[in-house]
Amino acid sequence: MFLLLCGRANATAPGRLLSLPPRCRTAADAWKLSRCYTSLGCNANAPQRTGNTLSRVWSLVQRAARHSPHRTSRPTGAALKYILGPAVLTVSARLFCHGAQCEARVNNSGPGEAAAKSSVPEFKWRILWEFVKPQLFALIGAVVLAFGAAILNIQIPLMLGDLVNVVARYLREHTGNYVHEIRGPAVKLLGLYGFQGLLTCGYIILLSRVGERVAADMRKTLFASLLRQDVAFFDANRTGQLVNRLTADIQEFKSSFKLVISQGLRSITQTVGCFVSLYFISPKLTGLTVVVLPCLVGAGALMGSFLRRLSRLAQEQVAKATGVADEALGNVRTVKAFAMEEHERQLYAHEVDKSCEMNENLGGGIAVFQGLSNIALNCIVLGTIFAGGTLISNNEMSPGDLMSFLVASQTVQRSLASVSILFGQMVRGMSAGARVFEYLSLKPSIPLTGGGRIPYHSLTGRVDFIDISFSYPTRPGQQVLTKFNLTLPPCMTVAIVGESGGGKSTVASLLERFYDPTGGVIKLDGLDIRTLDPSWLRGQVIGFINQEPVLFGSSIMENIRFGKPEATDAEVINAAKQANAHRFITGFPDGYSTVVGERGVTLSGGQKQRIAIARALIKNPSILVLDEATSALDAESERVVQEALDRATRGRTVLIIAHRLSTIQGADLICVMSNGRIVEAGTHLELLSKGGLYADLIQRQRAEGQR
Numbered sequence: 070m071f072l073l074l075c076g077r078a079n080a081t082a083p084g085r086l087l088s089l090p091p092r093c094r095t096a097a098d099a100w101k102l103s104r105c106y107t108s109l110g111c112n113a114n115a116p117q118r119t120g121n122t123l124s125r126v127w128s129l130v131q132r133a134a135r136h137s138p139h140r141t142s143r144p145t146g147a148a149l150k151y152i153l154g155p156a157v158l159t160v161s162a163r164l165f166c167h168g169a170q171c172e173a174r175v176n177n178s179g180p181g182e183a184a185a186k187s188s189v190p191e192f193k194w195r196i197l198w199e200f201v202k203p204q205l206f207a208l209i210g211a212v213v214l215a216f217g218a219a220i221l222n223i224q225i226p227l228m229l230g231d232l233v234n235v236v237a238r239y240l241r242e243h244t245g246n247y248v249h250e251i252r253g254p255a256v257k258l259l260g261l262y263g264f265q266g267l268l269t270c271g272y273i274i275l276l277s278r279v280g281e282r283v284a285a286d287m288r289k290t291l292f293a294s295l296l297r298q299d300v301a302f303f304d305a306n307r308t309g310q311l312v313n314r315l316t317a318d319i320q321e322f323k324s325s326f327k328l329v330i331s332q333g334l335r336s337i338t339q340t341v342g343c344f345v346s347l348y349f350i351s352p353k354l355t356g357l358t359v360v361v362l363p364c365l366v367g368a369g370a371l372m373g374s375f376l377r378r379l380s381r382l383a384q385e386q387v388a389k390a391t392g393v394a395d396e397a398l399g400n401v402r403t404v405k406a407f408a409m410e411e412h413e414r415q416l417y418a419h420e421v422d423k424s425c426e427m428n429e430n431l432g433g434g435i436a437v438f439q440g441l442s443n444i445a446l447n448c449i450v451l452g453t454i455f456a457g458g459t460l461i462s463n464n465e466m467s468p469g470d471l472m473s474f475l476v477a478s479q480t481v482q483r484s485l486a487s488v489s490i491l492f493g494q495m496v497r498g499m500s501a502g503a504r505v506f507e508y509l510s511l512k513p514s515i516p517l518t519g520g521g522r523i524p525y526h527s528l529t530g531r532v533d534f535i536d537i538s539f540s541y542p543t544r545p546g547q548q549v550l551t552k553f554n555l556t557l558p559p560c561m562t563v564a565i566v567g568e569s570g571g572g573k574s575t576v577a578s579l580l581e582r583f584y585d586p587t588g589g590v591i592k593l594d595g596l597d598i599r600t601l602d603p604s605w606l607r608g609q610v611i612g613f614i615n616q617e618p619v620l621f622g623s624s625i626m627e628n629i630r631f632g633k634p635e636a637t638d639a640e641v642i643n644a645a646k647q648a649n650a651h652r653f654i655t656g657f658p659d660g661y662s663t664v665v666g667e668r669g670v671t672l673s674g675g676q677k678q679r680i681a682i683a684r685a686l687i688k689n690p691s692i693l694v695l696d697e698a699t700s701a702l703d704a705e706s707e708r709v710v711q712e713a714l715d716r717a718t719r720g721r722t723v724l725i726i727a728h729r730l731s732t733i734q735g736a737d738l739i740c741v742m743s744n745g746r747i748v749e750a751g752t753h754l755e756l757l758s759k760g761g762l763y764a765d766l767i768q769r770q771r772a773e774g775q776r
């Protein structure tokens with residue numbers, strides 16, 4: 070088939086075939102490569118120029134061959150010209166392009182990610198092994214098949230040589246039965262192609278299976294591990310960065326994993342195999358190659374690393390521009406409310422222009438790199454032919470040997486270039502993997518489950534905060550609570566009021582065990598909550614409603630059921646009735662099946678809050694924490710929600726954190742907080758008559774209300 074292709078092309082369009090890189094043993098290969106060149110934005114004509122140089126020097130070799138005593142049995146003649154085609158070393162430039170693009174994809178993660186990525190976590194082979202172990206058989210199969218395909222790749226040029234020998238002999242002697250003579254090597258070659266295709270197909274299937282399953286397992290494990298982390302972890306890490314590890318990092322790791330195993334194995338096998346062939350063909354020329362090749366690969370790698378740095382900077386700039394667009398589109402209501410469309414447009418245009426300029430510089434750099442590598446590589450071919458020609462004239466080598474040497478050395482060059490790029494890819498893959506593994510092995514300071522539970526019938530719901538000191542892990546220097554003491558008696562309502570930033574919400578967070586206090590102890594029914602099961606505490610004992618309830622983008626039914634996944638429809642409806650939500654829900658055309666949109670964007674603030682109340686009530690909690698639950702609502706919504714809350718708080722221990730003092734006047738106990746401790750406590754009337762901080766706050770709010 071190859072011969073037919075060569076023959077026809079020889080007669081009709083030699084130039085076209087000359088432009089095929091030597092890897093293109095088949096038309097399909099050629100098509101694939103040409104697509105590669107196009108998609109990578111590299112100069113597809115570069116190989117052709119090198120090919121022309123080769124074809125010119127080939128005719129010199131032929132001339133020398135006519136005067137040589139070694140008339141070779143190695144591949145000779147016009148057909149070889151087509152086999153050699155262009156100089157393969159342009160592949161290194163092409164591979165650089167690929168490397169740069171890979172890098173581009175890796176770095177395209179968000180403006181803030183670069184800083185986070187600068188700290189390099191350690192790659193743990195033990196963790197990788199845990200993921201690979203279940204896929205071991207498939208992986209071994211893939212490695213064996215890939216290795217087999219690489220070995221066949223080394224064989225193919227030699228068999229092509231046999232085939233070309235038949236053609237060359239027939240062209241020279243014009244005797245014998247051409248079809249009969251060509252059939253043997255052609256069938257062998259066809260068989261080899263078929264077998265090689267089968268092996269390639271097999272290892273790609275197995276490898277993609279292994280890669281996908283390893284990546285899926287990594288994603289699931291990482292997601293589970295992230296969900297296990299305590300709230301302090303999420304204070305310290307940006308959501309975008311975490312999502313990036315789940316997506317881009319795992320994707321990068323998977324690609325590198327597959328590439329390194331398939332191409333790495335092939336390149337190394339081919340390099341070693343062809344080096345052995347080179348040595349057997351001509352030890353002298355091999356010695357020369359051993360000196361020159363590493364210098365060239367080293368110089369290429371140096372330039373490549375400079376260009377990759379340019380590429381990284383350019384991609385960071387692209388990410389910065391994307392960040393501007395992301396922020397503007399994500400907060401489009403705020404942008405519109407402030408009529409800032411033009412400002413945002415200009416900001417984005419500025420960042421895009423900068424990235425355009427940087428990418429143009431990168432393009433120039435790639436062009437220079439490619440041009441220089443073309444020159445260097447063509448010079449290598451020329452040098453080899455020059456040195457080989459000297460050996461031929463000294464009768465130390467045959468022209469056929471020289472041709473075989475060129476073919477094999479080109480394979481070595483190509484493989485080495487690909488190994489150096491793969492090395493970079495491997496480093497990137499390992500650092501992506503390390504970033505994923507870093508969070509996999511992270512142990513939360515507050516476990517998700519484990520610890521005691523108090524039987525429901527004996528749970529009274531009494532809470533004691535005893536000598537609590539606390540500072541947030543992300544801000545250890547700022548003491549938020551100091552020797553804080555408070556008791557929530559069973560079935561009573563306690564309100565905390567005070568200045569903004571005084572630590573009111575922090576008290577609620579500590580009760581939920583989002584954080585553990587740095588000093589003191591919190592007790593539930595006399596038991597330290599650190600000895601109790603956090604998932605039981607949060608899932609069954611405490612109902613939490615805050616100022617800005619977050620709903621999920623699913624139906625109302627599912628949102629309420631989030632509080633108790635096993636709840637029946639009737640329980641959901643009952644909870645909605647208690648929360649004053651049933652009427653408005655049934656008013657929607659889809660009723661409880663209404664999808665609330667991202668974060669509940671299709672509902673009003675009051676509606677969202679009532680669904681959040683229903684979600685908290687459905688688990689029938691003994692303790693209810695209301696953190697400024699009505700402060701974001703207008704007067705009418707507040708009235709409806711307050712009604713629901715009044716009903717919901719009956720028979721439970723309630724902690725209310727409030728800004729609007731009008732909402733907590735009926736509380737059994739009101740505590741005023743200042744500087745992280747309680748400075749006043751009593752009922753509304755007691756505190757008013759005291760004329761202290763509470764009375765001041767009431768007066769201030771009345772004055773603000775009158776303004």
Ligand SMILES: Nc1ncnc2c1ncn2[C@@H]1O[C@H](COP(=O)(O)OP(=O)(O)OP(=O)(O)O)[C@@H](O)[C@H]1O
Pocket residue numbers: 304541543544549568569570571572573574575576
């Ligand atoms: N996750 C956090 N990490 C670090 N510091 C925090 C965190 N949350 C709150 N703080 C800080 O702790 C202090 C108390 O905050 P807290 O939210 O408890 O106050 P607050 O009394 O509820 O305020 P407001 O009435 O305005 O809601 C503030 O100085 C705040 O900046």
